[in-house]
Amino acid sequence: MTGQHDAGTGKPDATAPEEQAFDLAEVEALFLNASRDGQADLVQEFVAAGLSPDLSNEKGHSALILATYNGHLEATKVLLDAGATIDLRDAKGATALAGVAFKGEIEIARMLLEAGAQVDAANEVGRTPLMFAVMFGRLDMAKLLIEAGANPTLRDGEGRDARDIAVALGSEPMQDLLGNGTAR
Template identity: 50%
Template sequence: MRETSVTDTTANDAPLPGEQGPGEQGHDPATVFTDSEIAGLFLDAARDGQTDLIESFLAAGIDPDLRDARGYSALLLAAYNSHAETVACLLAHRATVDLQDGKGSTALAGVAFKGDLAVARQLVAAGAAIDAPNHVGRTPLIFATMFNRAPIVAFLLEHGANPDHRDGEGNSARLVAERQGQAAIMALMPPRGRADGPHPRH
């Protein structure tokens, strides 16, 4: 899918979804927005979980993968802020589930950091890559372990996350858990050498 920036929107000086366009009867010039403003409103709506407004933008033809200068897409923002309904809406409109932000993190990495299991399930069901690393090699499992998100750790391991993948600093989820004394998370880890597939809990 073509990468899209905040300047790639529906049309120059387009009205907000649901508003009348230039030249239409009753048009109020105050409702006309630039591409950049439209992009900002769309991404703000995703951040705030305004699903109805997101639906209107998408119906008007805005790209669901539009991103801001930091690489944050609507899906990344909605997922990070735990707006499950907005996440579902964006996924239904084919938002790219593994689109990376400027640091290489995916929506699943953000959710792993925050610890929202319900949204993590949504993303994985939509095909999110379990072990997608960011630009320094950190995977969602490493983030979940760093911030002691045991339910997310268990979920990711069940779906085949590799606890021995090392980031650019040589850290793996297993090593982080050992170093931080996270006994509950260590108990979830498969034995070394057996981290190559799903590991359901019993």
């Protein structure tokens, strides 16, 4: 036992709860888990206690990327309000907006865009959030991104633009949305 002692005998109090100490790495892991799990109240407590809202795991997934990718609107709001860097990139160069474009989280994408997310932020292989929306059949997301100014003519590292991807996947609705590659 650490800490509490019986007042009469001075010996450790066997009925007292064990004190639990966490090292910084454990606290950081708990914060990232709370972000990933959407526990907005805990996320708020961690940032209020001084943890950086930009804290990232070994894969470069920041608290914001974890919260957004897992569809947690309230945790996302807490992190943005705490000053999380909106376009912080993971180890593969992806931003939070790219993750929500892939997952189809429209409300979170709106929140990120309103907070200033770069609509055309490309990852390390040149893929933009719009390309992810097209690749995963997220038509409403693609519409939102185009309305927000996404450039459908940008090309990835393989030389393909969003329409090329839609054609390769045989997605007529996406092809219609993207038109001749100049949709804006």
